[in-house]
Amino acid sequence: MKNCWNFLIAIAISTVLMGCFEDLDDNPTSTRDLNDFVWRGLNSFYLYKDVVPDLANNRFDEGSYEAFLNNFQSPEDLFDYLKYQPQTVDRFSWITSNYIQLEQQLNGTTMNNGMDFGLMRYPNGSNSVFGYVGYVLPNSNASAQGVSRGLIFYGVDGTALNTSNFSSLLSNSNYTINLAIYDDNGTPETSDDTITPNGQSITLNKSSTTENPIFKTAIFNVANANVGYLMYNGFTRDFDAQLNTVFGDFLANNIQNLVLDLRYNSGGSVNTAILLSSMIAGKTGSVFSTEQWNSEIQTQLSTEQITNYFTNTDGGSALNILNLNKVYILTSKRSASASELVINCLIPYIDVVHIGTETAGKFQASITLYDAPDFKRTNANPAHLYAMQPLVLKSLNAVGTTDYSQGLFPDFTLPENYSNMGILGTETEPLLAAALQLISDEGRMSFPSIKSLDLVGDKSDFVPFSVGMYK
Template identity: 65%
Template sequence: MKSIKLLFILFILSFVTIGCFEDLDDNPVSTRDLNDFVWKGLNTYYLYKDNVPDLANDRFNDSEYESFLNSFSSPEDLFESLIYQRPTIDRFSWITDNYIELQQQLNGTTYNNGMEFGLVRFSSTSSEVFGYVRYVLPNTDAENKGLQRGLIFHAVNGTSLNLDNYRTLLSPNNYTINLATYNDNGTPETDDDSIEPTNQSINLTKTPYTENPIFIKQILEVDNQNVGYLMYNGFTRDFDSQLNETFNYFQSQNIQNLVLDLRYNSGGSVNTAILLSSMITGQFTGQTFATQQWNSEIQSQIDPNDLIYNFTDNDDGISLNSLQLAKVYVLTTKSTASASELVINCLNPYIDVVQIGGTTTGKYQASITLYDSPDFSNSDINPIHTYAMQPLVLKTLNTVGYTDYNNGLDPDIIASENYGNLGVLGNPDETLLAIALQHIIDTGRISLQPYSNMEVVGDSKDFTLTKNQMYVD
């Protein structure tokens, strides 16, 4: 087995020229061959291979293997049959028939109208859903149409949203949202709240868009202290240099505290998570950030030293701007996932991480992209189809061995956004940020905060291939 470092290099994503696919129609790939790719890829790399009998090396003889492959009518069906405990343990492995789109999204480019939204239902027994605008991306159709954070919509193209239809209604590149107002009936409780439709609507169109994950960076003066505030919405490698520049700005302003807003950050690159954590600290260079655990076959063939992610002081030779902080405030919601959780979990043994908001998603596993090629890398890819897989291949443990947080990471201070009055992101009066600032002023005093029992059932990142990803690059 090659070293893990070389393995990672094999999976660095690159765009593939269109010329590779000129024979797709003339030479269609057989379902049997696609199924063969799926089984062999999962047999080699899947994190939970040891728990899936049909992935055992000695499971089939040659004729049994052929019969097994031919018993599935699509690679998707075979893939799902090999996933370990889909509802609880492996919620995140997936397969795509378009890896070009996958590559674009891993580099931060999606079809996007600029409306980043959440979807909420009032109770666990309700199927009705309403949407709320979380933030609006610059230079997009949503910005041009005047959308703002806090806008409520109850229907799309005139059809009321519910659990069964919201994915279909919000997937097209063009749709019309039907607006509503939020009525809290003048009480702090949410059990008497309601959504009241209006006669207003807005048409939105998606276009290719590359999102800068550094959405807000600013300095707030609080109780004669400089507090840095960073709203960071995705661990995207292409913006690591800008992230480093942001921390240079924080250094120049001599901040004493940092509020890291990850409430809508569903994850991304493991390497970027290490860099961000090293920028927040800086005093732990060379010490263990996290440890990887693969399936037993791969684990036994890797040098133990190559299983360790360390804090670092540079990114490919470029020095990091580090704050040397002993405490960080992190804002979270159910949409906080993957690489965001990695930062929280792996900083916890080293510094005081004050988590404010809601319980996170619960994803401690990382994936890699497997292509149909001799070594599953993006070299010599089979030119007659564009299938690829993104299976979980490793899980992460912090330096004291904590992992398997399937139910998410619980906050130190429980609080939720007020859908009837979301406030302005970055404003000291915005609910979650205000709690962090009050905690700083009151030197750690924790008071009870308002909390909504309404359930967030989805968000705009559900419509991308890279939702809740922590990937090795």
């Protein structure tokens, strides 16, 4: 898509009566003015504006608008009130009182201890919850304390985890995880699985950490052909050049097949998703995706402005393109947003062999809106740090597929085995082993039927803003 931000700003300014900011450094912004920013931003850009009556352009006259704004005690209250069906439809829009933190997160920097984890409901269906370690960042606190992939924890600070308390227990800057052993009793059934405390514990401390999303790469020789493997854990713009370097190495090694591991990737930059897909498939100039905004914006955008294309360059630098006609992608319920965008938008062009479990079901994207007449960072009100990350569009692939709210379902269902998670990037790790076996057997193998456990949370729930997919 061509950069149409200035065009969208023109639309917003033409439909909302704007005020002008003074230099307000010494004058705290009133709740009324913060609420005004929330309403103006959502009125201009919110994807679901059409179905939220209080966001209609003609909803208020001057007096009733003032009364409406003053009815909410905080901008967060108004933002939550205006979100459309937040439990089922808009689960992903956010507001923050500190956009510096938000910007750091978009660049891959968060407060964490280096332990990636998922939180699962116990196999017996109770409200009890256990955690598993997916991976550990090198040179992190978790690494120094001996945390490793496959560790199971049942409690935090001596309290057993359940669906009601895990959020508060894991939100602290410092905590101790209480370890356990997961036993599948040697069967593919989960109903007889058990989690047993082993008396061990590890104390962890969070600090500001920048995560390189390129976690693991490897090259294997399978059936006399080279197979590339990439575990990619976030679509982070600042690492796009490094991603291109990885594909340069794949090219230099004459990769014939690629296994892309997105099982712990919760999303990120749409542009990075386009670049990654282009490096895999080529298809330069073909439609990658189209965008559907709210009706007011949509009617004023041209086809060209709502269309994203596969590309062969990034900021003038040539991409390293494999031109594959098939890719193997590993997923879990934690694979979301931009991860799903890659899968959905490659499907019309190449054979996507999807292994793992269904994905999260996030097909919408957001943008950052600042309190400024043009909603840009440059002109942001200096008196506060509020910003919003509302959903503004949904993505469709080249044949119009979207609205996959239940997730994208795999061709081969294979949940992780919490009693034997294996070592990432090795030929014996269960999901990678399955992909390599499919390559070797040309897709003729089958997998045992294993019931997936319910995901109730993961590491991304404990960063300040879950931004998902953003423009």
